[in-house]
Amino acid sequence: MKVGIKIMPRDVILDTQGRAVESSMKSNGFELLSCRVGKYVEVTVASENKAEAQSQVEKMLKEGGLYNPLIEKFEIQIN
Amino acid sequence: MSLGTKLKIGITRFLGTNCDEDVRKWLQSLSADTTYLWFEDQFDVNHYDMIVLPGGFSHGDYLRCGAMAAQTPVMKSVKEFAKKDKPILGICNGFQILCEAGLLPGALLRNKELRFKDQWVQLQVNNNQNPFAKKTEVGQTLKLPIAHGDGNYYADSETLKKLKDNNQIWLTYKDNNPNGALMDIAGITNEKHNICALMPHPERALYEWMGSCDGAFLL
Numbered sequence: 001m002k003v004g005i006k007i008m009p010r011d012v013i014l015d016t017q018g019r020a021v022e023s024s025m026k027s028n029g030f031e032l033l034s035c036r037v038g039k040y041v042e043v044t045v046a047s048e049n050k051a052e053a054q055s056q057v058e059k060m061l062k063e064g065g066l067y068n069p070l071i072e073k074f075e076i077q078i079n
Numbered sequence: 080m081s082l083g084t085k086l087k088i089g090i091t092r093f094l095g096t097n098c099d100e101d102v103r104k105w106l107q108s109l110s111a112d113t114t115y116l117w118f119e120d121q122f123d124v125n126h127y128d129m130i131v132l133p134g135g136f137s138h139g140d141y142l143r144c145g146a147m148a149a150q151t152p153v154m155k156s157v158k159e160f161a162k163k164d165k166p167i168l169g170i171c172n173g174f175q176i177l178c179e180a181g182l183l184p185g186a187l188l189r190n191k192e193l194r195f196k197d198q199w200v201q202l203q204v205n206n207n208q209n210p211f212a213k214k215t216e217v218g219q220t221l222k223l224p225i226a227h228g229d230g231n232y233y234a235d236s237e238t239l240k241k242l243k244d245n246n247q248i249w250l251t252y253k254d255n256n257p258n259g260a261l262m263d264i265a266g267i268t269n270e271k272h273n274i275c276a277l278m279p280h281p282e283r284a285l286y287e288w289m290g291s292c293d294g295a296f297l298l
Contacts, residue, residue: 012235013233016188016192017189065147066142068186070185070234070235071233
């Protein structure tokens with residue numbers, strides 16, 4: 001089963017990358033209120049059971065260092 | 080100059096570490112007995128007196144700087160070594176790895192201006208109560224080079240207060256903060272002051288011909 005993980009900088013973090021993209025968009029005439037840049041990780045696990053796949057990925061996030069809780073937040077997406 | 084009785088120093092090597100040779104030459108110039116510690120192997124913590132994590136781009140800086148290096152077998156031993164209150168020095172990427180491994184508080188984010196910064200900086204010694212600051216005085220200025228894309232130190236306000244109250248802020252950027260680091264932090268220590276790390280490269284400032292010899296103050 002394929003598990004998607006959306007990882008974004010926490011709201012309190014000044015996202016320099018997002019700011020740079022925002023300013024580039026604005027200088028090219030696009031209208032936007034804000035922009036934040038994160039990453040998307042796709043993990044394929046053997047399990048076909050949603051709950052099991054989710055808990056396997058949560059373990060990677062929390063024990064394997066896949067995200068850093070001090071600066072990032074995550075959202076697991078399973079279709 | 081010498082570090083006295085032949086000090087046994089382990090130098091970690093990850094995929095992408097690139098300051099290992101410079102660090103080894105520095106330590107050897109002080110008559111230390113140096114050994115490279117490969118990231119896939121654990122080591123005997125009783126065998127070493129000091130561990131240095133040199134800079135570079137461990138594991139391609141993928142995911143986050145230092146994130147994957149922090150999860151390697153060699154870091155299991157470094158954590159064990161840390162518990163013995165023995166000195167550990169992290170330089171640049173070594174700082175990032177120590178933060179990701181939870182051995183130091185905080186994290187290093189992308190430089191505020193996004194650019195990779197490669198320049199000389201003036202640093203202020205804020206505290207000399209750690210094994211790498213014995214030769215310096217509080218208030219002293221050090222000239223060292225930086226070379227990093229992610230040196231923007233971040234910690235929540237509670238942690239910052241703790242760092243300040245426990246005298247864990249070792250070095251700060253003077254006059255000009257190159258990366259947006261909170262409280263101008265360039266180097267910190269853990270609560271017990273045995274784990275120390277800094278973003279600048281002392282091993283690149285050891286002789287006048289290098290542009291400064293202030294790196295020699297650290298050991």
